[in-house]
Amino acid sequence: MTRQRLAGRLVEAGCCLLVFVATLEACVRLEAAYRWGAPFWGAWSMDDLRSSGADGYFNRPGGRFEKWRINASGFRGPEIAVEKPSGVVRVGVVGASEVFGLYESPGEEVTAQLQQTLDATRPRRFEVVNLAAAGMSPPRMREFFEQRARAFGLDVVVVYPTPALYLDVEPPRRQPPVGATAPPTPRDSLRVLSQAWRMARERLPSPLQDMLKRLTIERERRPHGPGWVWDSTPADRLALFEEDTAAVLDAVRGSGARAILATHATRFGPSLDDQDRRMLLGWNRFYPRATTRCLLDMERKANGVLRRIGGEMDIPVTDIEKTMGGQSRYFADFSHFTDEGAQRAAGAMAREVLALPPAGVPARDRR
Amino acid sequence: MPGFGPEVAAACLLLVATRAWLGDRLAGPRRDWLVAAASVVVVASWQLAGVVVTLLLAGLTWLATRRSRSGLARLPTGIVILVLLAPLAVFKYWPWFAPHLGETWRPRTAWVVPLGLSFTVFRLIGALMDSRALRLTPAAPRLFLLATFFPTFPSGPITTLQSLRDLDNDDLRGALVEGGRRIVRGLARKVLLADPLHAFVVGPWLRPGVAQLEPYQCLVLPVLLGFYVYWDFAGYSDVAIGVARLVGYRVPENFDRPYLSRNLVEFWRRWHITLSEWIRTRLMMKMAGRRAGPWRLRGATLASMAICGLWHGAGTGYLAWGLWHGLGLIAVHALRDFRPRLEDAPARVPSELSAVAATATTFAFVSVGWVFFFFSPGDAILLVSGALSWRGGAGAASLVPLLTIGTLVVAYLGQGAARAVWARLPGVIRRVATAILLGLLTYALFLASGQPREFLYVQF
Numbered sequence: 001m002t003r004q005r006l007a008g009r010l011v012e013a014g015c016c017l018l019v020f021v022a023t024l025e026a027c028v029r030l031e032a033a034y035r036w037g038a039p040f041w042g043a044w045s046m047d048d049l050r051s052s053g054a055d056g057y058f059n060r061p062g063g064r065f066e067k068w069r070i071n072a073s074g075f076r077g078p079e080i081a082v083e084k085p086s087g088v089v090r091v092g093v094v095g096a097s098e099v100f101g102l103y104e105s106p107g108e109e110v111t112a113q114l115q116q117t118l119d120a121t122r123p124r125r126f127e128v129v130n131l132a133a134a135g136m137s138p139p140r141m142r143e144f145f146e147q148r149a150r151a152f153g154l155d156v157v158v159v160y161p162t163p164a165l166y167l168d169v170e171p172p173r174r175q176p177p178v179g180a181t182a183p184p185t186p187r188d189s190l191r192v193l194s195q196a197w198r199m200a201r202e203r204l205p206s207p208l209q210d211m212l213k214r215l216t217i218e219r220e221r222r223p224h225g226p227g228w229v230w231d232s233t234p235a236d237r238l239a240l241f242e243e244d245t246a247a248v249l250d251a252v253r254g255s256g257a258r259a260i261l262a263t264h265a266t267r268f269g270p271s272l273d274d275q276d277r278r279m280l281l282g283w284n285r286f287y288p289r290a291t292t293r294c295l296l297d298m299e300r301k302a303n304g305v306l307r308r309i310g311g312e313m314d315i316p317v318t319d320i321e322k323t324m325g326g327q328s329r330y331f332a333d334f335s336h337f338t339d340e341g342a343q344r345a346a347g348a349m350a351r352e353v354l355a356l357p358p359a360g361v362p363a364r365d366r367r
Numbered sequence: 368m369p370g371f372g373p374e375v376a377a378a379c380l381l382l383v384a385t386r387a388w389l390g391d392r393l394a395g396p397r398r399d400w401l402v403a404a405a406s407v408v409v410v411a412s413w414q415l416a417g418v419v420v421t422l423l424l425a426g427l428t429w430l431a432t433r434r435s436r437s438g439l440a441r442l443p444t445g446i447v448i449l450v451l452l453a454p455l456a457v458f459k460y461w462p463w464f465a466p467h468l469g470e471t472w473r474p475r476t477a478w479v480v481p482l483g484l485s486f487t488v489f490r491l492i493g494a495l496m497d498s499r500a501l502r503l504t505p506a507a508p509r510l511f512l513l514a515t516f517f518p519t520f521p522s523g524p525i526t527t528l529q530s531l532r533d534l535d536n537d538d539l540r541g542a543l544v545e546g547g548r549r550i551v552r553g554l555a556r557k558v559l560l561a562d563p564l565h566a567f568v569v570g571p572w573l574r575p576g577v578a579q580l581e582p583y584q585c586l587v588l589p590v591l592l593g594f595y596v597y598w599d600f601a602g603y604s605d606v607a608i609g610v611a612r613l614v615g616y617r618v619p620e621n622f623d624r625p626y627l628s629r630n631l632v633e634f635w636r637r638w639h640i641t642l643s644e645w646i647r648t649r650l651m652m653k654m655a656g657r658r659a660g661p662w663r664l665r666g667a668t669l670a671s672m673a674i675c676g677l678w679h680g681a682g683t684g685y686l687a688w689g690l691w692h693g694l695g696l697i698a699v700h701a702l703r704d705f706r707p708r709l710e711d712a713p714a715r716v717p718s719e720l721s722a723v724a725a726t727a728t729t730f731a732f733v734s735v736g737w738v739f740f741f742f743s744p745g746d747a748i749l750l751v752s753g754a755l756s757w758r759g760g761a762g763a764a765s766l767v768p769l770l771t772i773g774t775l776v777v778a779y780l781g782q783g784a785a786r787a788v789w790a791r792l793p794g795v796i797r798r799v800a801t802a803i804l805l806g807l808l809t810y811a812l813f814l815a816s817g818q819p820r821e822f823l824y825v826q827f
Contacts, residue, residue: 012795016802023806028814035816195814203813 024192032191036066043188050134058133058140067106073152076100076130077111084153085127091118091353092131092152092257094141094248095160098264099132101342103332108339113346114353121354129154137165137172138244145251154257156356158318158349161245162335163264163302164283166237167230167290172244210278213285220288230294233301242305249313260352261310262318263303265345266335268296269326276328283334318352320345371606374412378405378517382614383543390536398533399508402614406517410482417482418515420454425514427451428491429507432498444499448492454481455488463681482825483520485678489645490514493527496649516618518610522603522824524621525641532617546612553605555804558811558819561598565820569595577746577753583764585753587771589734592741596823597626600639603822626733627782629725631695634733646675665700669693679740680826684747687739695732726779 032038049068051060063070071079084090093099093111101109111130118126129152131144138161145157165172201209221229245261252259268276280292287295303321310317323344324330330341337345382405386393393401410418430439431447439447458480465472481487490513498505505513505528512531519526534542569591572584580588604621611618625638635643655667669690676689738747759765789797812819 012798016798019799019802020806020809023803024810024814027807027810031815192814199814 021192025190028191028195032066036064038066041188044191045189045194058136068101076109076132080127080129080152082151084155087125088127089125089155090127090129090153091156091158092129092149092154093158093160093349094131094136094144095262096132096136096162096165097134098162098335098337099130099160100134100136101130101132102134102336104337104339104342108342110337110342110346110349113343114349117346117350118353121350126353131157132160135165137162138241138248139172141248142244142251145248145255145257149252149255149257154255156260156353157252157255157257158260158262158353159245159248159252160262160320161241161248161264161302161306163241163298164287164290164295164335166241166302167234167287167295167298169289171237171240206278210281213281216285217281217288228289230290232294233298238298238301238305241302242309245306246309246313249309249315258356259315260318260349260356261306261315262349263306263321264299264335265320265324265326265330266299267324267326267328267331268299268334273328279331279334316352316356318348320348323348371610374409375517375610378409379610379613381405383539386536386615387539393536394533396506396508398615399506399512402616403508403512403515405614406512406515406520409517410515410520413521414479414482416479417484417520420458420481420484421487421514421520422511424451424454424487424491425511428495428514429505429510431495432504432510434502434504444495447495451488451492451495455484458484460677460681483522486520486523486525487514489525489642489678490527493525493645493649497528516611516616518607518614518616519618522600522607522822523639523641524604524607524619525645526618527645530619530641534612534615534617536615542612542615546609549605549609549612551609551805551808553602553607553609554808554812556598556602556605557822559807561595561602561823562811562820564591564595564598566817577742577749580750580753581764582753582757583760583767585750586757586768588750589737589754590771590775592737593626593730593734596737596740597622599820599823603824624782626730627726627779628729629722630729631692631699631732634729635692635696642675642678646671650674661700661704665697668696668700672696683744684739684742687744687747688736691736691739695736723779730775 029038029040029044032044033040038044044065046065048065049060049063049070050058051063051074059070059074059076061070061072061074068076070076073080073082091114093114099110101111104110109130111128111132115126115128118128131141131149133140141159141161149157204212249259249261267279272280280295283295284290284292290298299321307317307319309315324341330338330344332338332341382402385401386398407418407422410421427439427447427450431442433440458478462478494505494510494513497503509528509531513526513528516526516531524530569588572580572588601622608618608620619641621640623637623640625634628634628637635647651667651671654670655664659667670693672693673686673689675692676685676687679685679688735751738750742750757764757768792800
């Protein structure tokens with residue numbers, strides 16, 4: 001074969017490869033357009049949902065990706081009027097990704113199901129707002145209630161804090177000053193790569209997935225000494241969790257709303273099966289500084305703290321942990337709900353909202 | 368469950384590598400044993416019960432086909448066939464039949480039907496009948512390979528001792544190219560035609576229930592179901608044939624453009640060829656006898672088609688489908704008997720037009736049959752009455768049936784032209800088109816959000 005002919009063959013093979021990749025990319029884009037109404041051209045990624053805080057909040061108003069839609073006020077869910085409609089009790093639920101909703105079908109996340117449950121009891125009396133954002137820690141919640149919440153006229157706020165965030169390498173802290181970090185700008189990119197990566201992760205055999213998770217955890221731990229890893233709950237982090245949660249509750253009260261505190265639920269009951277252990281390992285990957293034993297210990301102790309704070313601050317506590325009973329069918333992973341789990345959590349929250357004494361609702365609704 | 372997944376890919380890789388390494392040293396019984404062993408592993412990874420029952424039945428058949436004067440070899444063929452049919456009766460038909468006898472007979476737990484049981488039983492009965500008729504003892508490795516061969520195990524083609532043929536090891540490259548092409552064609556039929564048809568049309572239409580269908584949907588649905596089952600099953604058969612070639616065997620074809628048939632007899636020579644061949648030679652001809660009169664032949668036709676229907680599953684729908692085709696075949700034979708008298712009459716209709724009319728009539732008859740195949744008798748009646756109440760109308764009510772007929776006409780007229788055009792295209796265009804096809808396939812198999820549906824015939 002002459003050099004010229006070989007070059008011709010290579011160019012042809014390259015063109016065919018290009019056509020192959022272009023076909024894949026077009027298919028991925030068409031599917032997103034068909035399933036989610038995504039634009040064929042332009043940015044389409046999770047980044048469109050997030051803001052690094054230029055507006056003091058995690059969610060990007062108007063952002064959308066797949067089943068998630070952020071309204072103009074920066075909350076997941078339908079548009080709401082900033083000014084509360086008269087005669088309506090506005091109920092906010094604040095938390096991290098568990099409340100924001102990850103795995104539930106569209107319209108089946110905790111807040112949507114809370115709205116349905118309350119509507120079934122007292123139609124058109126309640127308006128539920130999803131105040132959560134992925135990774136929202138108590139300091140960020142506090143910031144929201146101190147800076148933005150009053151404008152929305154929230155009457156009741158259910159606080160669902162995530163204790164595990166306090167096992168991160170650095171403890172959660174308040175938002176850096178406004179404008180300190182530029183929000184990420186979503187850009188158009190080769191979507192087939194992210195789709196291929198996601199599918200590969202989903203379809204890898206479980207033992208291989210576990211091995212990769214272990215390697216990730218080990219890689220995070222390696223540069224640090226053996227004392228870096230916690231085998232039980234670090235007292236200072238638990239104390240910080242307590243302090244921050246109490247501050248959130250104060251901020252909620254300060255915003256004029258009544259608070260309901262919720263304990264944090266996971267899929268892990270008294271005994272663990274293989275699937276639980278796999279999920280626990282997956283959870284551990286996000287908190288390499290803690291062992292799996294530490295993660296479970298932190299959950300147990302933090303829920304004890306939440307129950308105590310509720311008693312001390314005279315705030316009703318909805319015991320989501322007990323409601324879920326560590327049953328795996330309520331969870332799609334370690335702590336994020338399935339549709340059924342979200343329904344159960346929403347039911348427990350609804351009972352507490354409806355049980356609030358009349359002071360919790362506007363005067364005209366006390367009848 | 369079987370879906371030509373990683374376990375099949377691993378087995379193919381292993382067997383192809385062994386063929387390449389050992390060349391001619393891997394031939395005959397040695398290769399049969401190796402492929403049978405690999406098949407047992409693959410089938411066991413799908414379902415352990417399937418492989419256990421298959422090995423037991425294969426062992427029984429082997430004993431019954433030996434030329435010895437003792438044991439099972441002395442049992443009459445009919446008795447051995449009944450023994451081979453017993454698992455089919457126990458696992459497949461008893462759970463359906465028992466509740467009709469009363470509550471006490473209802474199975475307490477859900478039964479696991481061994482995978483590929485209907486196909487296995489027919490393969491082994493075929494081997495038994497052939498070996499007894501020809502007075503031959505099949506080699507044990509070949510018989511066990513016939514029973515367990517993983518490419519054809521879940522849903523055929525139904526191979527026989529004669530139709531499962533070796534391919535030479537010296538043309539490994541040719542077998543890989545040919546096998547690869549068949550696999551791509553089969554997967555394309557499955558994931559680019561059958562699955563989207565189900566996902567975007569058939570599934571959404573049927574979700575609210577048959578009673579909710581519009582008349583135009585009732586009219587078009589049997590046609591769509593016909594294409595869905597064809598693309599799905601022919602796609603499966605292509606993949607099975609392709610995989611078999613990769614591992615060194617040639618298995619018989621199962622489809623030959625059946626919807627172009629001009630009558631029902633021709634249709635059954637082109638549709639699920641290995642099953643219809645089996646039914647015709649091992650069932651109908653045995654029932655009819657050598658010098659059967661017309662009524663006995665008709666009876667045998669009807670009975671064997673009823674059995675063909677029930678072979679697909681225990682249910683009145685399958686039985687009705689079989690009887691529908693049986694009656695159709697009897698009608699075709701009756702028409703043939705009547706035809707000589709017609710042929711004396713002067714020709715009034717051009718032969719091409721009559722061919723089109725014959726194809727359209729056969730297609731319509733077969734399409735109506737799918738209603739019985741897919742639906743319960745109650746739903747089938749609803750669907751047929753819905754179709755009969757169609758009177759056209761605005762929008763989709765006229766557009767969808769017209770579009771369907773238009774597509775069928777274009778497909779009929781363009782069937783030969785498409786191949787000719789493809790053959791005349793410059794090489795570079797064909798390669799680009801192939802890259803697009805492979806892109807679409809890769810997307811549908813590995814990147815699309817929904818998993819590909821399981822092959823339809825795996826359930827039989």
